[in-house]
Amino acid sequence: MTNEQLKEKLLQVFPGAVISETTQYVTLTVEPDKLHETAAALKGNPELHFDYLFCQSGTDVKEALGVSYFLESTDLRHHLLLKVSTTNRENPVLDTVCDIWETANFNEREIFDMFGITFKNHPDMRRMFLDEEDWVGYPLRKDYVDEVNIIERN
Amino acid sequence: MTEEIVQHDIEQEEYLLNMGPQHPSTHGVLRLLISLKGETVANIEPHCGYIHRGIEKMCEKLTYQQIIHLTDRLDYLSAHINNEAVCLLVEDALQIEVPERVKYIRTIISELSRLASHELWWCAFGMDMGALTTYFYGLRDREKILDIFEETTGGRLLQSYNCPGGLMNDIHPNFQKRIKEFIPYFRKKLPEYDELLTGNVIMQERTKGIGPISKEDVISWGVTGPSGRGSGFACDVRKHHPYSAYDKVQFEEILFTEGDSLARYKVRIAEMWESLKILEQLVDNIPEGDYAVKMKPIIKLPEGEYYQRVEACRGEFGVYVISSGEKYPVRVKLRSPNFSNLSALNRMAAGFKIADLVAVGGSLDLVIPDIDR
Numbered sequence: 001m002t003n004e005q006l007k008e009k010l011l012q013v014f015p016g017a018v019i020s021e022t023t024q025y026v027t028l029t030v031e032p033d034k035l036h037e038t039a040a041a042l043k044g045n046p047e048l049h050f051d052y053l054f055c056q057s058g059t060d061v062k063e064a065l066g067v068s069y070f071l072e073s074t075d076l077r078h079h080l081l082l083k084v085s086t087t088n089r090e091n092p093v094l095d096t097v098c099d100i101w102e103t104a105n106f107n108e109r110e111i112f113d114m115f116g117i118t119f120k121n122h123p124d125m126r127r128m129f130l131d132e133e134d135w136v137g138y139p140l141r142k143d144y145v146d147e148v149n150i151i152e153r154n
Numbered sequence: 155m156t157e158e159i160v161q162h163d164i165e166q167e168e169y170l171l172n173m174g175p176q177h178p179s180t181h182g183v184l185r186l187l188i189s190l191k192g193e194t195v196a197n198i199e200p201h202c203g204y205i206h207r208g209i210e211k212m213c214e215k216l217t218y219q220q221i222i223h224l225t226d227r228l229d230y231l232s233a234h235i236n237n238e239a240v241c242l243l244v245e246d247a248l249q250i251e252v253p254e255r256v257k258y259i260r261t262i263i264s265e266l267s268r269l270a271s272h273e274l275w276w277c278a279f280g281m282d283m284g285a286l287t288t289y290f291y292g293l294r295d296r297e298k299i300l301d302i303f304e305e306t307t308g309g310r311l312l313q314s315y316n317c318p319g320g321l322m323n324d325i326h327p328n329f330q331k332r333i334k335e336f337i338p339y340f341r342k343k344l345p346e347y348d349e350l351l352t353g354n355v356i357m358q359e360r361t362k363g364i365g366p367i368s369k370e371d372v373i374s375w376g377v378t379g380p381s382g383r384g385s386g387f388a389c390d391v392r393k394h395h396p397y398s399a400y401d402k403v404q405f406e407e408i409l410f411t412e413g414d415s416l417a418r419y420k421v422r423i424a425e426m427w428e429s430l431k432i433l434e435q436l437v438d439n440i441p442e443g444d445y446a447v448k449m450k451p452i453i454k455l456p457e458g459e460y461y462q463r464v465e466a467c468r469g470e471f472g473v474y475v476i477s478s479g480e481k482y483p484v485r486v487k488l489r490s491p492n493f494s495n496l497s498a499l500n501r502m503a504a505g506f507k508i509a510d511l512v513a514v515g516g517s518l519d520l521v522i523p524d525i526d527r
Contacts (some may be wrong), residue, residue, distance in 0.1 A: 052389075055487065060478060061485070074373055074388070099238060103374065106493060129526060139208060140485075
């Protein structure tokens with residue numbers, strides 16, 4: 001499916017969807033409360049069938065914490081970038097998608113570790129790399145300060 | 155004083171065993187917390203982070219030229235391919251067309267890296283299963299490739315040969331001659347690998363039907379590379395999203411459907427033959443021209459988001475960059491193949507004996523710095 005056809009199809013399935021093309025992939029931005037439902041439809045709809053989550057990344061851009069999901073359909077061979085963000089920096093909570101794509105299990109633990117985004121309904125919400133007991137803060141956030149371990153360069 | 159004797163039923167009771175962080179068959183500082191029922195693995199919980207260096211955080215304070223040299227510290231056996239990913243991303247973002255010569259040389263070195271990596275995997279895999287001789291056979295042949303790297307790039311393990319816009323310097327006058335000597339040499343040596351290990355009855359018994367995973371699971375867990383293709387998941391980035399000179403060469407995407415450790419083994423052996431085929435097609439046809447385009451000393455990517463995928467030796471490697479138009483990126487995410495491959499280890503090895511876990515782990519070909527980043 002070409003990007004144009006994909007955009008049409010997405011508007012059909014999700015009326016009023018926010019679609020842009022900021023990367024080489026069609027980008028679909030959703031609100032946090034619509035995330036799980038959208039993700040399930042993206043995989044479940046046989047004409048979209050995004051069954052392969054090839055990259056999941058946390059982001060901290062312009063005060064908003066978010067997650068980018070890079071999706072591919074292994075039989076239809078089209079791509080999509082799904083984005084979600086929240087401005088709640090104190091207690092950011094998003095729905096998990098690891099019941100839809102299993103690879104999200106580890107990736108969401110990494111995002112929790114680095115950005116402090118909690119994933120609701122995740123079966124094992126713990127830090128992935130850093131020390132569970134000793135580590136304070138979330139290093140990949142822009143406002144993270146750590147005088148001991150990070151050397152600031154000018 | 156009477157001693158109380160406690161009887162444990164080890165077949166029924168859960169027993170926790172730490173494998174690693176220092177264990178020869180984890181090939182690095184990976185710790186697996188294994189719950190055992192008798193000798194059978196009930197659950198595997200990987201504990202990562204022993205070699206976490208915060209590369210993604212470091213990238214936010216480095217220029218794009220500097221980031222390149224951090225990516226080869228991930229999967230050090232596909233160093234060149236990881237470097238290439240960042241270069242391709244920068245070139246794409248700035249819409250720079252690199253000379254054909256660069257594309258050919260990059261592809262040749264990528265395939266040599268893949269050969270060297272698969273050879274090292276083969277010898278380590280044999281050793282994991284107790285076949286020590288494989289180590290000498292594999293390293294003997296890998297040495298020839300490292301010599302080619304050293305002559306042209308100056309580096310044996312980490313080549314650091316890529317830069318945005320092309321290559322650091324031109325190839326050595328001996329480069330083509332050496333590769334042309336290597337191809338027939340390795341074509342003769344590769345059947346030895348099969349004679350020594352593939353047909354070995356112990357090796358067959360220990361891998362056939364061990365650690366199977368279905369195609370649906372492989373896609374869901376994001377297992378890519380030879381491990382994914384062993385289950386029939388057509389995920390070769392070289393084939394489906396060609397970059398550099400991969401659209402100009404003929405090669406097969408190796409797919410097996412069994413999904414067990416033996417299938418993953420066979421994919422890699424067959425891929426070595428394919429890599430030789432690719433090398434043969436390219437080595438005589440390197441076009442004349444410049445080895446790099448002149449770039450500005452300070453690279454600033456236009457504001458926006460960029461993603462680049464390449465096929466590293468263990469699967470799909472991806473770089474995701476968010477740029478605000480400055481010389482430093484806002485966010486760099488490195489999608490490493492081993493992280494996803496490791497996540498499926500529990501799915502593959504649970505229910506098998508603890509000795510099988512070593513075979514399954516070996517067939518996944520994990521490189522730990524790539525998991526921890």
